[in-house]
Amino acid sequence: MEKEKIAQAIDILGELDIDLWLVIDRESGIISDPVMDYVVGCHATWLSFFLFSRSGEKHAIIGNLDVETFRRAGRFDTVSAYKGSPREDLLRLLRRLDPRKIAIDYSPDCAAADGLTHGNYLSLLELLKDTDYPGRLISAEGVIAKLRGRKSAEELRRLRAACKITLDIYGRVGRAAKPGMSEKELAAWITARREKLGLKSAWDVSSCPAVFSGPQEVGAHSAPTGNVLKPGHIFNIDFGVKVDKYCSDLQRTWYILRPGEKQAPPEVQRGFTVLLDSIRLAFAALKPGARGLDIDTIARGHIVSQGYEEYPHALGHQVGRDAHDGGALLAPAWERYGGLPLMPLEKDQVFTIEPRIYIKDYGVATVEEMVVITAAGAEYLSQPQQELYLVKPGRSAR
């Protein structure tokens, strides 16, 4: 996988007219640039430099303890090992390559492209002192956004597999969930299914799955509580797994019937239909070149036009090795999203679509699908939820 991603990175440097991409890492076990897993694939101990040139050259400068590991991995044309300081090796390569633009991994907007620590940045400046290279440094945000965004066939296969397993588990929730169960108990049931499959959760296990039962409103991302599922509640689950390091991130919504009910009350049905329609409208507008801001506006606008409060977050984010994979976002133009909602969408990017609606006195309805942008539009990676799932009131957990 690293060689495939390195080749992709070199193509991207050409597209973006960037001569050199410089990845910097140290003590990868403590804190590590997230792109290390894509284009380096080994842990670094001392301050280390990985140079990828537009012309296709690949060089590593590492501490002498790591030299065998990197040479054996065989991903770099040269592996220079230092004992005292990396300065000489770094300057020698820079002088020879003479890059006009050197991309380094910082980004106020995007965590996935912000893998350079401030201390390592200061070390870089110190090493480049009395040269004119500091004036050539630019952000690698564009390189990383494209690199993580453009999923290869193998990456898409893994993402589809993760979606399928998640939906299989969701398919059994309707029978496992019983009135009287707490959010925590239902979450534990899902965790047990996941562990039986030998899979990791897609994000921090304390809120993966997140289970929220009504009737009150609750923020997203919360851990499940002792709050109990009761007839007349809406409950929703946010969950994902990792398959071969790639994540799913999907939400589904259920309603627990009250005695005598055959279906959810009209106000619940109506809210849920508005939610699904907002997903369909957004999905239909997805295509390469569209802006995430406009896609978000379509879903958000529909929900508000139907008299519901807008969701307090973005419509969707990219998914890959991380559940929040960074780069272009389907998001409003809020300050905290920086320039990400304005980045044009590209073929082979994978996004979630995840609006939410609070239905007063019942709970929060959320559905989250995963889609891939295609040449002509988009395709679902997940089989979409088409109707509100119902839990029968008769069977009680206690």
Next chain:
Amino acid sequence: MEKEKIAQAIDILGELDIDLWLVIDRESGIISDPVMDYVVGCHATWLSFFLFSRSGEKHAIIGNLDVETFRRAGRFDTVSAYKGSPREDLLRLLRRLDPRKIAIDYSPDCAAADGLTHGNYLSLLELLKDTDYPGRLISAEGVIAKLRGRKSAEELRRLRAACKITLDIYGRVGRAAKPGMSEKELAAWITARREKLGLKSAWDVSSCPAVFSGPQEVGAHSAPTGNVLKPGHIFNIDFGVKVDKYCSDLQRTWYILRPGEKQAPPEVQRGFTVLLDSIRLAFAALKPGARGLDIDTIARGHIVSQGYEEYPHALGHQVGRDAHDGGALLAPAWERYGGLPLMPLEKDQVFTIEPRIYIKDYGVATVEEMVVITAAGAEYLSQPQQELYLVKPGRSAR
């Protein structure tokens, strides 16, 4: 554990005359400040700020999606949730606390204290624009070094437990290792023992355990290879486990007897004895207030005085939640170690002592012990290796 470490952090701010410690994180699942596990204990999604004041106040400023998680965790006096920008909440707290010195997590010298990404640093400067707070920013390196370094009784208990399990596994290597086995096969045997205990490896599993068999010299940190253990070889193993998130990091050395040999040849014995003596001499000099540089010089000097080449790395590093836990080092004054070898040692810090000697034509002898600094000197956390372990030649793996 977080509350204990927060209380410790507030004491340390007083000792160091620092008014405020500001921890900054976002998308913790992608890249996260290592101190988050010590003093926050929850994942942050949007750009988030955690303020710890010398006077004992603790405040969190987070994105609105995370608010339930942080309020429930109950570690902060106030939890402010924002939707658009954190600026107003941050400036309001800074104006009220009016800190003269604000420590933030960057450090060219120490990865464990370098959890602030450069992009988040730029975002901080943007949020503080037109104020005089940027001029009050200093490095939190000293705070984090003391916080991670000073092990509580509970932390020491976990470290001792991790050492014991590692030594139990080492105790069985002498019978499991057979001439004809490859380094990889022996590593797989150790990994199977670890997995049977349900424990994680202390560092990246590709080189934990590292197994190196002679007769040639090999760098540390390498992954095990197909190189085969043969009579007349020295082999060594570098391995550790995590117990309740705390690491061991220990090395042991074996010699494989040739037919007719009852003990290792004199030149192997001699090298191994010099190695153990260098550890004993260094251990005897450990005490609060000593400098790591001087401890390293004792061991390094002894080895060189006996005619061996000096080891190409530090004598020892701290151990805790990470195998390389950062802060003061037992190291020479090489540029790459920055000021760490000059930091005075403190009571309750845990260090490795790990010299190495190449014994020509046989292989690399390494022993790594773990010790804790006490009021009067130091104590071993690991039962030290006292003699070269021997593997009998008779039993072959094939």
